[in-house]
Amino acid sequence: MVNNNSLKDRIIIVAEHEEESARNITKALQEAGYENIRLAEDGSKIYEVLRPYYNRPEQVGLVIINEDLPQCQIREMCRSLSCTTDGSIIPFVVLSKKNSVQTTFCDKELCESQSRCLVYAMQHDFSFKELLMAVEFQLGMKHERFLRHKQEERLINELAERKVVDSKLKYLVVHDELTGLYNRNNFERQLRLILNRGKDLRQEGALLFIDIDRFSMINELEGFEVGDRLLVELVVLVRKFISANSLFARIGSDEFCLFLENKTETQAITEAQKIKKAVEEFRFFTGEVCYSISISIGISTLNTSSHIYHPSELVLRARQACNTAKANGRNMLWLFNDNDIAVKERRHDIFWVPLIKKALLEKELFLVYQPVVELNSGEISHYEALIRMKGEDNTVISPHQFIPVAERMGLIHNIDLWVVETAIDFLASLPAEMSHISLAINLSSSAFQETALLPTIRDKLELTWVDASRLTFEITETAAVENFEKARDMIDKIRALGCRFALDDFGAGFCSFNYLKSFPVDYVKIDGQFIQNLIDDETDQVLVKSMAEIATRLGKKTIAEFVESPKTIKKLKEYGIDFGQGYIFGRPETQLLKSRSISIMNLINQPTAVDSGLSF
Known part of the structure:
Protein backbone atom coordinates (compact mmCIF):
# COMPACT_ATOMS: atom_id res chain seq x y z
CA MET A 1 0.00 0.00 0.00
CA ASN A 157 21.56 -4.85 -13.32
CA GLU A 158 21.46 -8.37 -11.94
CA LEU A 159 21.85 -9.94 -15.38
CA ALA A 160 25.20 -11.49 -16.06
CA GLU A 161 27.60 -9.09 -17.79
CA ARG A 162 28.40 -11.50 -20.57
CA LYS A 163 24.76 -12.07 -21.37
CA VAL A 164 24.05 -8.33 -21.51
CA VAL A 165 27.03 -7.64 -23.76
CA ASP A 166 26.25 -10.55 -26.06
CA SER A 167 22.62 -9.52 -26.41
CA LYS A 168 23.56 -5.94 -27.14
CA LEU A 169 26.11 -6.95 -29.75
CA LYS A 170 23.61 -9.21 -31.48
CA TYR A 171 21.11 -6.36 -31.56
CA LEU A 172 23.62 -3.79 -32.82
CA VAL A 173 24.65 -6.07 -35.65
CA VAL A 174 21.30 -5.37 -37.33
CA HIS A 175 19.94 -2.26 -35.56
CA ASP A 176 20.82 1.35 -34.97
CA GLU A 177 21.51 1.84 -31.26
CA LEU A 178 19.86 5.27 -30.93
CA THR A 179 16.62 4.84 -32.87
CA GLY A 180 16.15 1.06 -32.87
CA LEU A 181 15.77 1.08 -36.67
CA TYR A 182 17.60 -1.25 -39.02
CA ASN A 183 21.18 -0.21 -39.73
CA ARG A 184 22.50 0.21 -43.27
CA ASN A 185 23.97 -3.29 -43.66
CA ASN A 186 20.82 -5.06 -42.50
CA PHE A 187 18.64 -2.74 -44.58
CA GLU A 188 20.58 -3.51 -47.78
CA ARG A 189 20.61 -7.24 -46.96
CA GLN A 190 16.82 -7.36 -46.63
CA LEU A 191 16.34 -5.10 -49.64
CA ARG A 192 18.52 -7.45 -51.70
CA LEU A 193 16.15 -10.32 -50.86
CA ILE A 194 13.20 -8.25 -52.04
CA LEU A 195 14.92 -7.34 -55.30
CA ASN A 196 15.91 -10.96 -55.98
CA ARG A 197 12.39 -12.12 -55.28
CA GLY A 198 10.93 -9.59 -57.69
CA LYS A 199 13.31 -10.11 -60.64
CA ASP A 200 10.89 -12.16 -62.66
CA LEU A 201 7.69 -10.75 -61.17
CA ARG A 202 8.55 -7.11 -61.95
CA GLN A 203 6.95 -6.10 -58.67
CA GLU A 204 6.46 -2.46 -57.79
CA GLY A 205 8.11 -0.62 -54.92
CA ALA A 206 9.73 2.69 -53.98
CA LEU A 207 12.54 3.83 -51.74
CA LEU A 208 12.35 7.10 -49.81
CA PHE A 209 15.64 8.73 -48.84
CA ILE A 210 14.87 11.15 -45.99
CA ASP A 211 17.32 13.83 -44.89
CA ILE A 212 16.73 16.36 -42.09
CA ASP A 213 17.40 19.87 -43.37
CA ARG A 214 20.19 21.73 -41.53
CA PHE A 215 20.36 19.12 -38.78
CA SER A 216 24.00 20.00 -38.09
CA MET A 217 22.85 23.38 -36.82
CA ILE A 218 20.84 21.69 -34.05
CA ASN A 219 23.98 19.84 -32.90
CA GLU A 220 26.05 23.02 -33.09
CA LEU A 221 23.53 25.18 -31.25
CA GLU A 222 22.13 22.74 -28.70
CA GLY A 223 24.60 19.84 -28.49
CA PHE A 224 24.56 16.21 -29.57
CA GLU A 225 22.24 15.08 -26.77
CA VAL A 226 19.46 17.39 -27.97
CA GLY A 227 20.16 16.35 -31.56
CA ASP A 228 19.77 12.70 -30.59
CA ARG A 229 16.46 13.44 -28.89
CA LEU A 230 15.23 15.17 -32.03
CA LEU A 231 16.14 12.11 -34.14
CA VAL A 232 14.23 9.80 -31.81
CA GLU A 233 11.12 12.02 -31.82
CA LEU A 234 11.13 12.27 -35.61
CA VAL A 235 11.45 8.49 -35.95
CA VAL A 236 8.45 8.07 -33.64
CA LEU A 237 6.54 10.58 -35.77
CA VAL A 238 7.33 8.84 -39.07
CA ARG A 239 6.44 5.40 -37.66
CA LYS A 240 2.84 6.58 -37.28
CA PHE A 241 2.49 6.72 -41.06
CA ILE A 242 4.00 3.34 -41.95
CA SER A 243 3.15 -0.26 -41.17
CA ALA A 244 4.90 -2.04 -38.32
CA ASN A 245 6.82 -4.37 -40.66
CA SER A 246 8.04 -1.63 -43.02
CA LEU A 247 11.70 -1.65 -44.00
CA PHE A 248 12.86 1.50 -42.19
CA ALA A 249 16.53 2.21 -41.51
CA ARG A 250 18.92 4.88 -40.29
CA ILE A 251 21.88 4.88 -42.67
CA GLY A 252 23.64 8.09 -41.61
CA SER A 253 23.72 10.78 -38.93
CA ASP A 254 20.44 12.36 -40.05
CA GLU A 255 19.69 10.18 -43.09
CA PHE A 256 16.98 7.52 -43.25
CA CYS A 257 15.78 5.03 -45.86
CA LEU A 258 12.21 3.77 -46.05
CA PHE A 259 11.27 1.08 -48.57
CA LEU A 260 7.60 0.91 -49.56
CA GLU A 261 6.94 -2.56 -50.98
CA ASN A 262 4.23 -3.03 -53.61
CA LYS A 263 3.66 0.72 -53.94
CA THR A 264 3.28 2.55 -57.22
CA GLU A 265 5.07 5.81 -57.94
CA THR A 266 1.90 7.78 -57.23
CA GLN A 267 1.30 5.96 -53.95
CA ALA A 268 4.91 6.52 -52.88
CA ILE A 269 4.63 10.26 -53.55
CA THR A 270 1.40 10.39 -51.54
CA GLU A 271 3.05 8.61 -48.58
CA ALA A 272 6.09 10.91 -48.78
CA GLN A 273 3.86 14.00 -48.81
CA LYS A 274 2.07 12.81 -45.68
CA ILE A 275 5.38 12.34 -43.88
CA LYS A 276 6.74 15.72 -45.02
CA LYS A 277 3.56 17.53 -43.98
CA ALA A 278 3.62 15.89 -40.53
CA VAL A 279 7.24 16.99 -40.02
CA GLU A 280 6.40 20.54 -41.15
CA GLU A 281 3.67 20.73 -38.50
CA PHE A 282 5.93 19.21 -35.83
CA ARG A 283 7.53 21.57 -33.30
CA PHE A 284 10.59 20.50 -31.34
CA PHE A 285 11.03 22.14 -27.93
CA THR A 286 14.20 22.28 -25.88
CA GLY A 287 14.18 24.62 -22.93
CA GLU A 288 12.70 27.93 -24.09
CA VAL A 289 13.60 27.36 -27.73
CA CYS A 290 11.23 26.05 -30.40
CA TYR A 291 12.57 24.55 -33.62
CA SER A 292 10.57 24.17 -36.82
CA ILE A 293 11.96 21.15 -38.66
CA SER A 294 11.80 20.29 -42.34
CA ILE A 295 12.98 17.32 -44.38
CA SER A 296 14.01 16.69 -47.97
CA ILE A 297 12.87 13.41 -49.52
CA GLY A 298 14.28 11.73 -52.61
CA ILE A 299 12.23 8.95 -54.23
CA SER A 300 13.45 6.15 -56.50
CA THR A 301 11.19 3.40 -57.81
CA LEU A 302 11.63 -0.13 -59.15
CA ASN A 303 9.51 0.75 -62.16
CA THR A 304 12.35 2.07 -64.35
CA SER A 305 13.58 1.38 -67.86
CA SER A 306 16.79 -0.18 -66.53
CA HIS A 307 16.52 -3.05 -64.06
CA ILE A 308 18.02 -2.53 -60.59
CA TYR A 309 20.14 -5.48 -59.48
CA HIS A 310 21.70 -4.21 -56.27
CA PRO A 311 20.22 -2.27 -53.29
CA SER A 312 23.00 0.31 -53.47
CA GLU A 313 21.74 1.36 -56.92
CA LEU A 314 18.27 2.07 -55.56
CA VAL A 315 19.69 3.91 -52.53
CA LEU A 316 22.06 5.94 -54.71
CA ARG A 317 19.25 7.07 -56.99
CA ALA A 318 17.08 8.09 -54.05
CA ARG A 319 20.02 9.92 -52.48
CA GLN A 320 20.69 11.81 -55.71
CA ALA A 321 17.04 12.81 -55.82
CA CYS A 322 17.23 13.95 -52.21
CA ASN A 323 20.35 16.02 -52.95
CA THR A 324 18.49 17.62 -55.83
CA ALA A 325 15.62 18.45 -53.48
CA LYS A 326 18.02 20.07 -51.02
CA ALA A 327 19.80 21.99 -53.80
CA ASN A 328 16.43 23.34 -54.95
CA GLY A 329 15.59 24.85 -51.59
CA ARG A 330 15.06 21.94 -49.17
CA ASN A 331 11.76 20.96 -47.55
CA MET A 332 10.53 19.23 -50.69
CA LEU A 333 10.12 15.90 -52.51
CA TRP A 334 12.07 14.95 -55.61
CA LEU A 335 11.44 11.94 -57.83
CA PHE A 336 14.54 10.48 -59.46
CA ASN A 337 14.84 10.28 -63.19
CA ASP A 338 17.82 9.82 -65.43
CA ASN A 339 18.24 13.56 -65.90
CA ASP A 340 18.35 14.47 -62.20
CA ILE A 341 22.06 13.93 -61.63
CA ALA A 342 24.84 16.21 -60.42
CA VAL A 343 26.26 16.59 -63.93
CA LYS A 344 22.98 18.01 -65.19
CA GLU A 345 22.94 20.50 -62.32
CA ARG A 346 26.49 21.59 -63.07
CA ARG A 347 25.55 22.02 -66.72
CA HIS A 348 22.60 24.09 -65.60
CA ASP A 349 24.87 26.31 -63.51
CA ILE A 350 27.33 26.63 -66.38
CA PHE A 351 24.44 27.77 -68.57
CA TRP A 352 23.36 30.48 -66.11
CA VAL A 353 26.76 31.85 -65.12
CA PRO A 354 27.44 33.74 -68.39
CA LEU A 355 23.87 35.05 -68.42
CA ILE A 356 24.27 36.46 -64.89
CA LYS A 357 27.65 37.99 -65.75
CA LYS A 358 26.19 39.48 -68.93
CA ALA A 359 23.24 40.89 -66.97
CA LEU A 360 25.64 42.54 -64.50
CA LEU A 361 27.78 44.05 -67.26
CA GLU A 362 25.01 45.10 -69.65
CA LYS A 363 22.51 46.37 -67.08
CA GLU A 364 19.96 43.63 -67.64
CA LEU A 365 19.20 43.44 -63.92
CA PHE A 366 16.55 45.77 -62.56
CA LEU A 367 14.61 46.44 -59.37
CA VAL A 368 10.90 46.41 -58.69
CA TYR A 369 9.29 47.94 -55.62
CA GLN A 370 6.50 46.60 -53.41
CA PRO A 371 4.85 48.75 -50.74
CA VAL A 372 4.92 47.96 -47.03
CA VAL A 373 1.85 49.48 -45.38
CA GLU A 374 1.24 50.68 -41.82
CA LEU A 375 -1.88 48.69 -40.86
CA ASN A 376 -3.46 51.26 -38.55
CA SER A 377 -3.10 54.40 -40.66
CA GLY A 378 -2.78 52.95 -44.15
CA GLU A 379 0.34 55.02 -44.74
CA ILE A 380 3.00 53.44 -46.96
CA SER A 381 5.91 53.03 -44.57
CA HIS A 382 8.46 52.07 -47.21
CA TYR A 383 9.01 49.89 -50.26
CA GLU A 384 10.90 46.63 -50.56
CA ALA A 385 13.34 46.54 -53.48
CA LEU A 386 13.18 43.19 -55.29
CA ILE A 387 15.58 42.09 -58.03
CA ARG A 388 14.59 40.83 -61.48
CA MET A 389 16.51 39.90 -64.66
CA LYS A 390 15.60 40.72 -68.26
CA GLY A 391 15.15 37.68 -70.47
CA GLU A 392 14.67 37.18 -74.17
CA ASP A 393 11.66 38.80 -75.84
CA ASN A 394 11.17 41.16 -72.89
CA THR A 395 10.46 38.31 -70.50
CA VAL A 396 11.13 38.78 -66.79
CA ILE A 397 13.24 36.18 -64.96
CA SER A 398 12.42 35.56 -61.30
CA PRO A 399 15.27 35.69 -58.75
CA HIS A 400 14.48 32.09 -57.81
CA GLN A 401 15.91 31.05 -61.19
CA PHE A 402 19.29 32.77 -60.98
CA ILE A 403 20.01 33.70 -57.35
CA PRO A 404 20.65 30.06 -56.23
CA VAL A 405 23.09 29.64 -59.13
CA ALA A 406 24.80 32.90 -58.18
CA GLU A 407 25.15 31.67 -54.60
CA ARG A 408 26.63 28.32 -55.68
CA MET A 409 28.97 29.86 -58.24
CA GLY A 410 30.30 32.79 -56.20
CA LEU A 411 28.51 35.60 -58.07
CA ILE A 412 26.15 36.59 -55.27
CA HIS A 413 28.52 39.19 -53.80
CA ASN A 414 28.47 41.12 -57.08
CA ILE A 415 24.67 41.03 -57.09
CA ASP A 416 24.49 42.20 -53.45
CA LEU A 417 26.71 45.21 -54.23
CA TRP A 418 24.74 45.98 -57.41
CA VAL A 419 21.44 45.96 -55.53
CA VAL A 420 22.81 48.26 -52.80
CA GLU A 421 24.23 50.78 -55.27
CA THR A 422 21.15 50.73 -57.54
CA ALA A 423 18.74 51.17 -54.65
CA ILE A 424 20.65 54.16 -53.24
CA ASP A 425 20.88 55.72 -56.72
CA PHE A 426 17.12 55.29 -57.07
CA LEU A 427 16.50 57.16 -53.81
CA ALA A 428 18.90 59.91 -54.90
CA SER A 429 17.03 60.32 -58.20
CA LEU A 430 13.66 60.98 -56.56
CA PRO A 431 12.42 64.58 -56.49
CA ALA A 432 12.47 66.58 -53.26
CA GLU A 433 8.74 66.04 -52.63
CA MET A 434 9.44 62.27 -52.45
CA SER A 435 12.29 62.52 -49.98
CA HIS A 436 10.12 60.65 -47.48
CA ILE A 437 10.42 57.46 -49.55
CA SER A 438 12.60 54.74 -48.00
CA LEU A 439 13.60 51.27 -49.21
CA ALA A 440 14.16 47.82 -47.76
CA ILE A 441 16.98 45.88 -49.44
CA ASN A 442 17.46 42.12 -49.23
CA LEU A 443 20.92 40.83 -48.45
CA SER A 444 21.98 37.30 -49.36
CA SER A 445 22.98 34.69 -46.79
CA SER A 446 26.64 35.25 -47.65
CA ALA A 447 26.54 39.05 -47.69
CA PHE A 448 28.45 39.38 -44.42
CA GLN A 449 31.39 37.50 -45.89
CA GLU A 450 31.89 40.36 -48.37
CA THR A 451 34.37 42.89 -46.98
CA ALA A 452 33.37 45.47 -49.61
CA LEU A 453 29.75 45.69 -48.42
CA LEU A 454 30.26 48.17 -45.57
CA PRO A 455 32.54 50.61 -47.48
CA THR A 456 30.21 50.44 -50.50
CA ILE A 457 27.23 51.50 -48.41
CA ARG A 458 29.20 54.21 -46.62
CA ASP A 459 30.79 55.67 -49.78
CA LYS A 460 27.55 55.54 -51.78
CA LEU A 461 25.64 57.38 -49.05
CA GLU A 462 28.32 60.08 -48.91
CA LEU A 463 28.37 60.54 -52.69
CA THR A 464 24.59 60.73 -53.11
CA TRP A 465 23.72 62.59 -49.88
CA VAL A 466 20.93 60.10 -49.27
CA ASP A 467 19.84 59.98 -45.63
CA ALA A 468 20.95 56.60 -44.23
CA SER A 469 17.68 56.28 -42.29
CA ARG A 470 15.91 55.76 -45.64
CA LEU A 471 17.60 52.36 -45.99
CA THR A 472 16.54 49.15 -44.25
CA PHE A 473 18.55 46.01 -44.91
CA GLU A 474 16.83 42.63 -44.62
CA ILE A 475 18.57 39.38 -43.68
CA THR A 476 16.80 36.06 -43.23
CA GLU A 477 16.59 34.48 -39.79
CA THR A 478 18.41 31.34 -40.98
CA ALA A 479 21.29 33.32 -42.48
CA ALA A 480 21.56 35.40 -39.31
CA VAL A 481 21.78 32.32 -37.10
CA GLU A 482 24.30 30.61 -39.39
CA ASN A 483 26.67 33.58 -39.23
CA PHE A 484 25.56 34.98 -35.89
CA GLU A 485 28.73 36.70 -34.69
CA LYS A 486 29.69 38.09 -38.10
CA ALA A 487 26.12 39.15 -38.79
CA ARG A 488 25.76 40.96 -35.48
CA ASP A 489 29.10 42.72 -35.92
CA MET A 490 28.29 43.83 -39.48
CA ILE A 491 24.77 44.92 -38.51
CA ASP A 492 26.19 47.06 -35.68
CA LYS A 493 28.56 48.76 -38.11
CA ILE A 494 25.92 49.38 -40.77
CA ARG A 495 23.42 50.66 -38.18
CA ALA A 496 26.12 53.02 -36.95
CA LEU A 497 25.84 54.70 -40.37
CA GLY A 498 22.17 55.37 -39.60
CA CYS A 499 20.61 52.47 -41.55
CA ARG A 500 17.98 50.14 -40.16
CA PHE A 501 17.77 46.35 -40.18
CA ALA A 502 14.97 43.78 -40.47
CA LEU A 503 15.03 40.08 -39.60
CA ASP A 504 13.32 38.45 -42.59
CA ASP A 505 11.34 35.16 -42.71
CA PHE A 506 11.17 35.04 -38.91
CA GLY A 507 9.85 31.69 -37.62
CA ALA A 508 10.61 29.78 -40.83
CA GLY A 509 13.95 28.46 -39.62
CA PHE A 510 14.50 27.79 -35.94
CA CYS A 511 12.17 30.18 -34.06
CA SER A 512 14.90 31.12 -31.60
CA PHE A 513 13.67 34.04 -29.51
CA ASN A 514 17.08 34.09 -27.82
CA TYR A 515 18.60 35.40 -31.04
CA LEU A 516 15.81 37.92 -31.49
CA LYS A 517 16.51 39.19 -27.99
CA SER A 518 20.18 39.84 -28.69
CA PHE A 519 19.98 40.72 -32.39
CA PRO A 520 20.20 44.47 -33.18
CA VAL A 521 17.33 44.74 -35.67
CA ASP A 522 14.53 47.30 -35.96
CA TYR A 523 11.94 45.15 -37.76
CA VAL A 524 10.84 41.53 -37.59
CA LYS A 525 9.26 40.16 -40.79
CA ILE A 526 7.03 37.23 -39.90
CA ASP A 527 7.41 34.48 -42.49
CA GLY A 528 4.56 34.18 -44.95
CA GLN A 529 3.93 30.51 -44.13
CA PHE A 530 2.32 31.65 -40.88
CA ILE A 531 0.23 34.33 -42.62
CA GLN A 532 -1.22 32.55 -45.65
CA ASN A 533 -3.51 30.25 -43.59
CA LEU A 534 -3.81 32.53 -40.58
CA ILE A 535 -7.61 32.72 -40.69
CA ASP A 536 -8.13 28.94 -40.66
CA ASP A 537 -5.09 27.68 -38.73
CA GLU A 538 -5.26 28.10 -34.95
CA THR A 539 -1.61 27.09 -34.53
CA ASP A 540 -0.51 29.87 -36.89
CA GLN A 541 -2.70 32.29 -34.96
CA VAL A 542 -1.03 31.37 -31.66
CA LEU A 543 2.45 31.61 -33.16
CA VAL A 544 1.86 34.94 -34.94
CA LYS A 545 0.30 36.45 -31.85
CA SER A 546 3.26 35.28 -29.73
CA MET A 547 5.77 36.65 -32.23
CA ALA A 548 3.99 40.00 -32.25
CA GLU A 549 3.88 40.24 -28.46
CA ILE A 550 7.52 39.30 -27.99
CA ALA A 551 8.77 41.56 -30.77
CA THR A 552 6.76 44.47 -29.38
CA ARG A 553 8.12 43.95 -25.88
CA LEU A 554 11.63 43.91 -27.30
CA GLY A 555 10.99 47.24 -29.00
CA LYS A 556 10.91 45.89 -32.56
CA LYS A 557 8.29 46.60 -35.23
CA THR A 558 6.56 43.66 -36.93
CA ILE A 559 5.87 43.17 -40.65
CA ALA A 560 3.59 40.43 -41.98
CA GLU A 561 4.42 39.03 -45.41
CA PHE A 562 2.07 37.31 -47.90
CA VAL A 563 -1.02 39.28 -46.80
CA GLU A 564 -3.69 38.08 -49.20
CA SER A 565 -7.16 38.84 -47.87
CA PRO A 566 -9.19 41.48 -46.01
CA LYS A 567 -9.84 39.02 -43.19
CA THR A 568 -6.09 38.56 -42.74
CA ILE A 569 -5.60 42.33 -42.46
CA LYS A 570 -8.27 42.51 -39.78
CA LYS A 571 -6.72 39.63 -37.82
CA LEU A 572 -3.24 41.15 -38.05
CA LYS A 573 -4.55 44.45 -36.70
CA GLU A 574 -6.09 42.58 -33.76
CA TYR A 575 -2.72 41.01 -32.97
CA GLY A 576 -0.95 44.37 -33.05
CA ILE A 577 1.10 43.71 -36.19
CA ASP A 578 2.52 47.04 -37.32
CA PHE A 579 2.93 46.60 -41.08
CA GLY A 580 1.66 44.41 -43.90
CA GLN A 581 3.04 43.44 -47.31
CA GLY A 582 1.42 41.51 -50.14
CA TYR A 583 -0.46 41.75 -53.42
CA ILE A 584 -3.54 43.11 -51.67
CA PHE A 585 -1.57 46.31 -51.04
CA GLY A 586 0.37 46.36 -54.29
CA ARG A 587 2.40 44.19 -56.63
CA PRO A 588 6.12 44.65 -57.18
CA GLU A 589 6.39 47.29 -59.92
CA THR A 590 9.14 49.36 -61.48
CA GLN A 591 7.27 52.54 -60.49
CA LEU A 592 6.18 53.66 -57.03
CA LEU A 593 2.53 54.15 -56.17
CA LYS A 594 1.24 57.67 -56.72
CA SER A 595 -0.62 57.77 -53.42
CA ARG A 596 1.17 57.96 -50.07
CA SER A 597 -1.51 55.90 -48.35
CA ILE A 598 -3.95 53.03 -48.85
CA SER A 599 -7.46 52.88 -47.41
CA ILE A 600 -7.28 49.98 -44.98
CA MET A 601 -11.03 50.15 -44.24
CA ASN A 602 -11.88 49.83 -47.93
CA LEU A 603 -9.64 46.75 -48.18
CA ILE A 604 -11.16 45.18 -45.08
CA ASN A 605 -14.65 45.70 -46.47
CA GLN A 606 -13.82 44.05 -49.80
CA PRO A 607 -16.13 41.07 -50.44
CA THR A 608 -13.37 38.85 -51.84
CA ALA A 609 -9.64 38.38 -51.48
CA VAL A 610 -7.05 39.16 -54.11
CA ASP A 611 -5.02 36.45 -55.75
CA SER A 612 -1.73 35.15 -54.37
CA GLY A 613 -0.02 37.65 -52.09
CA LEU A 614 3.49 36.42 -52.76
CA SER A 615 6.20 39.00 -52.32
CA PHE A 616 9.54 38.08 -53.80
Missing part, protein backbone atom coordinates in the same frame (compact mmCIF):
# COMPACT_ATOMS: atom_id res chain seq x y z
CA VAL A 2 1.10 3.53 -0.72
CA ASN A 3 1.25 5.89 2.24
CA ASN A 4 -0.71 8.90 0.96
CA ASN A 5 0.71 11.18 3.64
CA SER A 6 4.23 10.49 2.34
CA LEU A 7 3.16 11.73 -1.11
CA LYS A 8 1.69 15.01 0.08
CA ASP A 9 5.08 16.71 0.21
CA ARG A 10 5.41 16.38 -3.57
CA ILE A 11 5.22 19.54 -5.70
CA ILE A 12 1.82 20.14 -7.25
CA ILE A 13 1.66 22.64 -10.12
CA VAL A 14 -1.67 24.42 -10.55
CA ALA A 15 -1.57 25.64 -14.15
CA GLU A 16 -4.60 27.93 -14.23
CA HIS A 17 -4.83 31.40 -15.79
CA GLU A 18 -8.17 32.23 -14.16
CA GLU A 19 -7.30 33.70 -10.78
CA GLU A 20 -10.48 32.69 -8.96
CA SER A 21 -10.26 29.11 -10.15
CA ALA A 22 -6.55 28.90 -9.24
CA ARG A 23 -7.32 30.29 -5.79
CA ASN A 24 -10.13 27.80 -5.18
CA ILE A 25 -8.09 24.81 -6.33
CA THR A 26 -5.15 25.88 -4.17
CA LYS A 27 -7.40 26.29 -1.14
CA ALA A 28 -8.91 22.82 -1.64
CA LEU A 29 -5.47 21.24 -1.93
CA GLN A 30 -4.16 23.00 1.17
CA GLU A 31 -7.17 21.91 3.20
CA ALA A 32 -6.43 18.32 2.10
CA GLY A 33 -2.86 18.60 3.39
CA TYR A 34 -1.00 19.47 0.18
CA GLU A 35 1.28 22.41 1.02
CA ASN A 36 3.94 22.37 -1.71
CA ILE A 37 1.85 24.11 -4.40
CA ARG A 38 3.21 26.16 -7.30
CA LEU A 39 1.15 28.36 -9.63
CA ALA A 40 1.61 28.79 -13.39
CA GLU A 41 -0.47 31.19 -15.44
CA ASP A 42 0.78 29.97 -18.84
CA GLY A 43 2.65 27.08 -20.47
CA SER A 44 6.10 28.61 -20.18
CA LYS A 45 5.70 28.99 -16.40
CA ILE A 46 5.18 25.23 -16.08
CA TYR A 47 8.60 24.59 -17.58
CA GLU A 48 10.12 27.25 -15.32
CA VAL A 49 8.82 25.39 -12.28
CA LEU A 50 9.96 21.99 -13.60
CA ARG A 51 13.42 23.02 -14.81
CA PRO A 52 15.19 22.96 -11.38
CA TYR A 53 13.91 19.40 -10.85
CA TYR A 54 15.18 17.99 -14.14
CA ASN A 55 17.43 15.54 -12.30
CA ARG A 56 15.00 15.06 -9.40
CA PRO A 57 11.67 14.19 -11.06
CA GLU A 58 10.53 12.20 -8.04
CA GLN A 59 10.04 15.47 -6.11
CA VAL A 60 7.38 16.60 -8.59
CA GLY A 61 3.93 15.20 -7.89
CA LEU A 62 1.63 16.19 -10.73
CA VAL A 63 0.22 19.04 -12.83
CA ILE A 64 -3.36 20.26 -12.58
CA ILE A 65 -3.90 22.16 -15.84
CA ASN A 66 -6.65 24.13 -17.51
CA GLU A 67 -7.14 22.80 -21.03
CA ASP A 68 -7.30 26.40 -22.36
CA LEU A 69 -4.07 27.53 -20.65
CA PRO A 70 -2.37 30.28 -22.74
CA GLN A 71 0.95 29.62 -24.51
CA CYS A 72 0.61 25.91 -23.93
CA GLN A 73 0.59 23.05 -26.42
CA ILE A 74 -1.09 20.69 -24.05
CA ARG A 75 -0.97 17.58 -26.23
CA GLU A 76 2.76 17.80 -26.73
CA MET A 77 3.27 18.53 -23.04
CA CYS A 78 1.23 15.50 -21.99
CA ARG A 79 3.11 13.27 -24.43
CA SER A 80 6.56 14.39 -23.28
CA LEU A 81 5.90 14.47 -19.53
CA SER A 82 3.19 11.90 -18.78
CA CYS A 83 3.86 9.22 -21.38
CA THR A 84 7.36 8.21 -20.40
CA THR A 85 8.11 4.68 -19.36
CA ASP A 86 10.66 5.47 -16.67
CA GLY A 87 10.51 7.00 -13.20
CA SER A 88 10.48 10.57 -14.47
CA ILE A 89 6.80 10.46 -15.45
CA ILE A 90 4.66 13.43 -14.34
CA PRO A 91 0.88 12.83 -14.19
CA PHE A 92 -1.65 15.37 -15.46
CA VAL A 93 -5.16 16.22 -14.29
CA VAL A 94 -6.73 18.20 -17.13
CA LEU A 95 -9.66 20.48 -16.37
CA SER A 96 -11.98 21.08 -19.32
CA LYS A 97 -14.86 23.51 -19.60
CA LYS A 98 -16.19 21.75 -22.68
CA ASN A 99 -19.35 19.67 -22.47
CA SER A 100 -17.96 17.04 -24.81
CA VAL A 101 -16.39 13.97 -23.27
CA GLN A 102 -13.61 14.11 -25.88
CA THR A 103 -11.51 17.13 -24.99
CA THR A 104 -9.15 18.72 -27.50
CA PHE A 105 -6.04 17.32 -25.87
CA CYS A 106 -7.43 13.82 -25.61
CA ASP A 107 -6.88 12.79 -29.20
CA LYS A 108 -6.96 9.24 -30.52
CA GLU A 109 -3.23 8.76 -30.15
CA LEU A 110 -3.21 9.80 -26.50
CA CYS A 111 -6.27 7.77 -25.67
CA GLU A 112 -4.77 4.64 -27.16
CA SER A 113 -1.71 4.98 -24.94
CA GLN A 114 -3.55 5.36 -21.62
CA SER A 115 -1.85 2.21 -20.35
CA ARG A 116 1.38 4.20 -20.03
CA CYS A 117 0.13 7.81 -20.00
CA LEU A 118 -1.01 9.19 -16.67
CA VAL A 119 -3.54 11.74 -17.94
CA TYR A 120 -6.88 12.18 -16.21
CA ALA A 121 -9.53 14.45 -17.80
CA MET A 122 -12.25 16.14 -15.74
CA GLN A 123 -15.23 17.96 -17.21
CA HIS A 124 -16.54 21.44 -16.40
CA ASP A 125 -18.89 20.38 -13.60
CA PHE A 126 -16.29 18.60 -11.44
CA SER A 127 -16.38 18.86 -7.65
CA PHE A 128 -13.35 19.52 -5.48
CA LYS A 129 -13.92 16.14 -3.84
CA GLU A 130 -13.57 14.51 -7.26
CA LEU A 131 -10.48 16.61 -7.95
CA LEU A 132 -8.83 15.50 -4.70
CA MET A 133 -9.62 11.87 -5.50
CA ALA A 134 -8.03 12.28 -8.94
CA VAL A 135 -4.93 13.89 -7.39
CA GLU A 136 -4.59 11.10 -4.85
CA PHE A 137 -5.04 8.44 -7.54
CA GLN A 138 -2.51 10.01 -9.94
CA LEU A 139 0.08 10.43 -7.17
CA GLY A 140 -0.38 6.81 -6.21
CA MET A 141 0.02 5.69 -9.83
CA LYS A 142 3.17 7.77 -10.18
CA HIS A 143 4.62 6.22 -7.03
CA GLU A 144 3.79 2.70 -8.20
CA ARG A 145 5.34 3.45 -11.61
CA PHE A 146 8.46 4.76 -9.88
CA LEU A 147 8.78 1.61 -7.74
CA ARG A 148 8.23 -0.60 -10.75
CA HIS A 149 10.90 1.28 -12.67
CA LYS A 150 13.37 0.82 -9.82
CA GLN A 151 12.60 -2.88 -9.68
CA GLU A 152 13.14 -3.20 -13.43
CA GLU A 153 16.46 -1.41 -13.14
CA ARG A 154 17.49 -3.74 -10.35
CA LEU A 155 16.59 -6.83 -12.38
CA ILE A 156 18.48 -5.56 -15.41
